[in-house]
Amino acid sequence: MDTLGSRAVFVKLPQRPADNGLHRYAHYHIIQLAAMVMTEEQAKVKQQTKRILNRFGRKRGNLIPVLQKVQGKLGYLPREAMLEIAEFLDIPEIDVYSVVTFYNQFRLNPPGRHSIRVCLGTACHMKGGYITLDAWKRRLEIDRGQTTPDREFDLDTVACVGCCVMAPVTVVDNKPQGKVEPTKVDGILLSFKLEKERQGEESR
């Protein structure tokens, strides 16, 4: 039995005054369905992680290269992958989690369709990089290292990307954009919105 994904889910649902049983029945099956979807995702993650682990020896020193490979494949490091890695390397799960949260390069959340990376190198910092970062946080309603609930954008920071004359820089989908002040943040988001609307009209 899959110890990660196949646990039964027992939820006590509120009884409504006019409840004839259907309400509880429907909710119970929705919860069961959600658990099944999760299980499929988890099983896939485990399988992909195992395939990568087979290429490595069971040495603790392999932890970082393994994490890099798994993230390269999955785009982030889900809990199931970290558990698989801990078991394979025979180290406590908390050790894997500590390394993942210590290094900036590792992500705990799935990536968004668009990546936003705010440069906080010295030149960008001096030109208000943190103010730009705050603007992105406010507009996207997420913190650095997070992804918007619709998985449209993920936000993070980078060190100098070599375009200091254009500071403050934000790297949008791997393209550095210069002089990104808070007002330009709105413009970039608007262009994404318009592009999405255009694509939606074309597909009709």
Ligand code: FES
């Ligand atoms: S410090 Fe931001 S590009 Fe150099």
